Amino acid sequence: MCLTQAYKSPINYTGNKYRILPQLEKYFPKNINKCMDLFTGGSTVAINLVANEIIAVDNNPRVINLLKFLKKQDYCELINKIDKTIEMYGLSNSYKNGYSYYKEYVEGNNGLKKYNLDGFSKLKRDYNNLEDKNTNEANLYLYVLMAYSFNNDIRFNSKGEFNIPAGKTDMNKNNREKLKRYIDICNCKKIDFVCKDFREMNIEDFNDIEFLYADPPYLITDAVYNENDGWGEQEETSLLNMLDKLSDRGIKFALSNVLQKKKLNIKNEILYDWIEKNNGKYFVNNINYHYRSSSYNKKNRDGLEEEILITNYKMEE
Ligand SMILES: C[S@@+](CC[C@H](N)C(=O)[O-])C[C@H]1O[C@@H](n2cnc3c(N)ncnc32)[C@H](O)[C@@H]1O
Structure with missing residues (x-):
């Protein structure tokens, strides 16, 4: 497997693996026919995997449905609809009008937030009120909400409502490029998005899978993907048991995780025990990871988290 160039997802997803893709890639097996990106989130890894067939799985229906929707769009038609929505809600369009057009609304470090506040709130209300x-x-x-939200984030509260406030940016050149590239990639790669809880997957779901990349929520970090679901010891143990079974069936896996937060003296004991139990069978590869700013990421830096990739195979030369 070889990632010639790392592509960004159109969804700026918390905990996405964009920054460490080149490091992960070194450990991914080559010449894979069918693979799976379990816990795909924003699909950063899935869209960058090189294989004949890629199955991207996550239990967040909103994210999976959005990825599926964007995948089947014609870029020009979609961008037309996006621009119409922007106009309808009176949101800024710095791509069309230039950033300086909005300069009287820019206060301090808040970018376009003030200009977009009302339109964003109305769009958020309308979206949250949609029955289907x-x-x-x-x-x-x-998608438009996300492009105008804080950090371009996407998250829902326990009632299933989009709950991110307005951000500084808009549907700028960068967002347009990411969207176009995503649609292009989906047109030339065979990627299927599946909404499923990993605990509900059965052996048929892994038919012909040769390689599985798993990037679950980390037991000892606090990223929130969805206020509805938590990740606890039960989920961690079920996942590790599932990986054992898949490994016994000859499927190669690579599991991203964090073993410890050194400064805070916190360890993932379940993961430690599992690695120890499988000593010689599974390999722990250290990933040199520095998350960038954002509240979640600052916590990571303070806790000196060590990103690892556990594989059930040795790295290919
Ligand atoms: C660390 S994030 C994945 C980030 C992703 N690799 C990326 O680059 O964007 C973990 C993901 O696991 C998903 N998730 C949490 N619990 C799950 C479960 N029980 N089954 C399947 N997916 C789950 C979350 O919705 C979230 O998208």
Whole structure:
């Protein structure tokens, strides 16, 4: 498997693996026919994997439905609809009008937030009031909301409402490019998005899978992907048991995780025990990882987390 160039997902997802893709890639097996990106999140890893067939799985229906919706769009038609939505809600369009057009609204470090506040709140209300969240309209609204949200984040509260406040940026050149590239990639790669809880997967779901990349929520970090679900010891243990079974069936796996937060003296004991139990069978590879700013990421730095990749195979030369 070889990632010639790392592509960004159109969804800026908490904990995404963009920055460490080149490091992960070194450990991924080559010449894979069918692989799986379990816990795909924003699909950063899935869209960059090189294989004939890629299955991307996550239990977040909103994210999976959005990825599926964007995947099947014609870029020009979609961008037209996005621009119409932007206009309808009176949101800024720095790509069309230039950033300086909005300069009287820019206060301190808040970028376009003030200009977009009202339109963003109305769009958020309209989206949250939609009964069916998987129509083309709902997915379009969700994408636009994300482009105007704080850090371009996407998250929902326990009632399933989008709950990120307005951010500094808009549907700028960068967002347009990421969107176009994502649609292009989906047109030339065979990527299928599946919404499923990993605990509900059965052996048929792994038919012909040769390699599985797993990037679950980390037991000892605090990233929140969805207020509905937590990740606890039970989920951690189920996942490790599942990886053992898949390994016995000859499937190669690579599991991203964090073993300890040195400064805070916190360890993932379940993972430690599992590695120890499988000593000689599984390999722990250290990934040199520095998350960039954001509240979640600062915590990571303070806790000196050590990102690791556990594989059930030795790195290929
Ligand atoms: C660390 S994030 C994955 C980030 C992803 N690798 C990326 O680059 O964007 C973990 C993901 O696991 C998903 N998740 C949490 N619990 C799950 C479960 N029980 N089954 C499947 N997916 C789950 C979350 O929705 C979240 O998207």
